[in-house]
Amino acid sequence: MAVVSAATREMNNVEAVRETLHDALANDPRTVILGEDVGARGNVFLITKGFLEEFGPERIIDTPLAEASIVGVAIGMAMEGMRPIAEIQFADFIYPAFNQIVGEAAKTRYRSNGDYTCPLVIRTPYGGGVRGALSHSVSVEALFYHVPGLKIVAPSTPADIKGLLTAAIEDPDPVLFLEHKKTYRLVKGPVPEGHFVLPIGRADVKKEGSQLTVVSYGLYVHQALDAARQLEGEGVSVEVIDLRSIRPMDRETILESVRKTRKLLIIHEDNKFGGVGAEIAAMVAEEALFDLDAPIRRLAGPDVPAMGYAITLEEEFMISTPRMREAMRELVQF
Amino acid sequence: MPPTTITMPQLGETVTEGTVAQWLKKPGDAIEKYEAFVEVSTDKVNAEVPAPVSGVLREIIVKEGETVPTGAPIAIIDEVGAARVAAPTEQVASGHAAPAPPPAAPAASSAAPSAVEAPPARGNGVTRADGVSAERLRGVSPAVRRLAREHNVDLSRVRGTGTNGRITAKDVVTAAGSMGPAAVVGAATTLEPPAAQPPAQRGPSTYTNPIPGTTIPLTQARKIIAQRMVESKHTTPHAWTMVEVDVTNLWKWRVREKDAFERDHGVKLTLLPFFIRAVVESLAKFPLMNASFTDEGIKVHKEVNVALAVALADNLILPVIRGTDNLSVKGIALAAGALIEKARRGKLGADDLAGGTFTVNNTGANGSILSAPIIPPGQTAIVTTEAVVKRPVVRDDDSIAIRSMMNVCLSLDHRVVDGSIASGFLSDLKSRLERMGPSGSL
Numbered sequence: 001m002a003v004v005s006a007a008t009r010e011m012n013n014v015e016a017v018r019e020t021l022h023d024a025l026a027n028d029p030r031t032v033i034l035g036e037d038v039g040a041r042g043n044v045f046l047i048t049k050g051f052l053e054e055f056g057p058e059r060i061i062d063t064p065l066a067e068a069s070i071v072g073v074a075i076g077m078a079m080e081g082m083r084p085i086a087e088i089q090f091a092d093f094i095y096p097a098f099n100q101i102v103g104e105a106a107k108t109r110y111r112s113n114g115d116y117t118c119p120l121v122i123r124t125p126y127g128g129g130v131r132g133a134l135s136h137s138v139s140v141e142a143l144f145y146h147v148p149g150l151k152i153v154a155p156s157t158p159a160d161i162k163g164l165l166t167a168a169i170e171d172p173d174p175v176l177f178l179e180h181k182k183t184y185r186l187v188k189g190p191v192p193e194g195h196f197v198l199p200i201g202r203a204d205v206k207k208e209g210s211q212l213t214v215v216s217y218g219l220y221v222h223q224a225l226d227a228a229r230q231l232e233g234e235g236v237s238v239e240v241i242d243l244r245s246i247r248p249m250d251r252e253t254i255l256e257s258v259r260k261t262r263k264l265l266i267i268h269e270d271n272k273f274g275g276v277g278a279e280i281a282a283m284v285a286e287e288a289l290f291d292l293d294a295p296i297r298r299l300a301g302p303d304v305p306a307m308g309y310a311i312t313l314e315e316e317f318m319i320s321t322p323r324m325r326e327a328m329r330e331l332v333q334f
Numbered sequence: 335m336p337p338t339t340i341t342m343p344q345l346g347e348t349v350t351e352g353t354v355a356q357w358l359k360k361p362g363d364a365i366e367k368y369e370a371f372v373e374v375s376t377d378k379v380n381a382e383v384p385a386p387v388s389g390v391l392r393e394i395i396v397k398e399g400e401t402v403p404t405g406a407p408i409a410i411i412d413e414v415g416a417a418r419v420a421a422p423t424e425q426v427a428s429g430h431a432a433p434a435p436p437p438a439a440p441a442a443s444s445a446a447p448s449a450v451e452a453p454p455a456r457g458n459g460v461t462r463a464d465g466v467s468a469e470r471l472r473g474v475s476p477a478v479r480r481l482a483r484e485h486n487v488d489l490s491r492v493r494g495t496g497t498n499g500r501i502t503a504k505d506v507v508t509a510a511g512s513m514g515p516a517a518v519v520g521a522a523t524t525l526e527p528p529a530a531q532p533p534a535q536r537g538p539s540t541y542t543n544p545i546p547g548t549t550i551p552l553t554q555a556r557k558i559i560a561q562r563m564v565e566s567k568h569t570t571p572h573a574w575t576m577v578e579v580d581v582t583n584l585w586k587w588r589v590r591e592k593d594a595f596e597r598d599h600g601v602k603l604t605l606l607p608f609f610i611r612a613v614v615e616s617l618a619k620f621p622l623m624n625a626s627f628t629d630e631g632i633k634v635h636k637e638v639n640v641a642l643a644v645a646l647a648d649n650l651i652l653p654v655i656r657g658t659d660n661l662s663v664k665g666i667a668l669a670a671g672a673l674i675e676k677a678r679r680g681k682l683g684a685d686d687l688a689g690g691t692f693t694v695n696n697t698g699a700n701g702s703i704l705s706a707p708i709i710p711p712g713q714t715a716i717v718t719t720e721a722v723v724k725r726p727v728v729r730d731d732d733s734i735a736i737r738s739m740m741n742v743c744l745s746l747d748h749r750v751v752d753g754s755i756a757s758g759f760l761s762d763l764k765s766r767l768e769r770m771g772p773s774g775s776l
Contacts, residue, residue: 233647234542234647235542235543262477262503289476290476290477291476291477291480292477293475293477293502293503293504294475322675322679330497333496334496334497334500334502
């Protein structure tokens, strides 16, 4: 962690998002929040509850159900000097805004030869394991991480959320900020008080180990940590890296770890084919082949169109902690 | 360009001839020193033979498939000084790193040098192998390859401790570190099961990390195991017997079903559920085997609850499959799978561990072919499934066949049953297992 002030307060991920947004609104009059149900309803997870009363309807804007417009309007605001934070209520609804994000926001700086930037944050809850079924479970990072000009952040802990959301809001270019909805109230931790920024593009070694490198992000970081700690009892030493930032990706931290452990397991919830793990695996194969003592392994979502509602289908999609532990054990023994 | 005659190498001390399995180069091809250019097989090993010199393959004397005595000429290479010819895969593999020195000093040039004649070792105790199992080295990871080069370690002499005896990066580092005979073994011993990894020597001495010269405090689990084993051995007069079972057909059945079963149910289909199914059928015929000795009398149990011995890192537990006699092979497989997973996760409750009436111990999982188990207190017997081993067997019609054989060992409480009943039970179990085959239903 970069800057840790002495004082911390315990909170969960929802509270971390809420506090960070509140600080941004209070400290910078250019900041506005727009999205579906962010005003009167205070967001479906109550993240912006009370904001409308406190900051007024000009800064907390309830929009129609029109994602292309939410992002399109926010891009205009950003290019004209405001600091919009657009919310896509669930990542599953982001597709209508694909053109605005990929075709416009990500290219603004390049297209204008640096005359314009697009200091826009798009926040959205993603991920499954909450019986969200087809429209409330999707992971969208792989659809966007191919795009230069776009930053993608997916922190897993309250402190990382505060540090990286602050960084995203202060960033001069568009940032897609992904919040795993299952971690919202599940994950608690100490959060530094005051102005706290973490640099985008740095992974975090959440647990050190010597026999295997595990790279993950979001909800699965916590499960991977549980699995790794359970294996400690067997004398198995696993290093767990929280990617935190998907693009730009922290190649150095991953490579340094793989060069030490010589084995790599990538775990993510998003579909395996073409997922973030594919890029990590390719990068490690290019840069550290002669340090690898086992094939790179990926544990990821199955290639099915969506996460089913039935509990059996959801369980099949999600990767359980025992499955992670088994994969870790196998790779260490390999 | 002096010609060098390549002779059939002696792949092992007692080997007198070799067969050219495959030429990896054809006449006119450039060959780098140490590059494999021909694959030779004997009754003991298959090996890729490295070239003793750099040059061009002039002539192939022995065709593929032909067998010649060791020392017979097989090819002629025209030696080229320090020719840098087309990079073979080995060189490509060394990639960004500067080419490391060859594993040993070059052989002194002599008339008709044997292709794999050991060049003098560099005083590090590691000598070139007489034969390298190509099969074994196929799984060499890039890291191992690089480390072997950097540390000048001959991989054919390193004992692999990874899965299926694979050489791990750590093995190479260990071998390089000690450089003594202890670290390297002859190719023959690599067929042994991998040696246990030496435990990490740090942190408090525990059962899973025992440090010599320390006393490990007894855990609750250890105390209970000790107490129960002593209780059983002191109060139960153990007798022991064994049968050998031909599981060839049963094995075929299992092999036929196992992939689909694992795909459909997420549980590996081992031999165990088939065995347990046969056990409960035999118990139905020999109810005294499913009983407890008490002061009031021999309590013959109504329910059949088979307990499974499950070894954890620091504990041995006996989770129980309730109502085993009501379960099919499939039902037993699923119930056992669930119990074992629960056991590994440390989630077994008291209910899962109580009420066992008969115990099955899969000692064969660790390669054992014979064991004398201790009967869990309160039960009459325990059977083991030993490793399935292929053996030549004389069959009823006096023919000799290769069959998959498994020993089944039984310890019995002689207070409850005598040898005749126990033997009857075992014979019944044996014939049930031998009748099981691919036509059966899960």
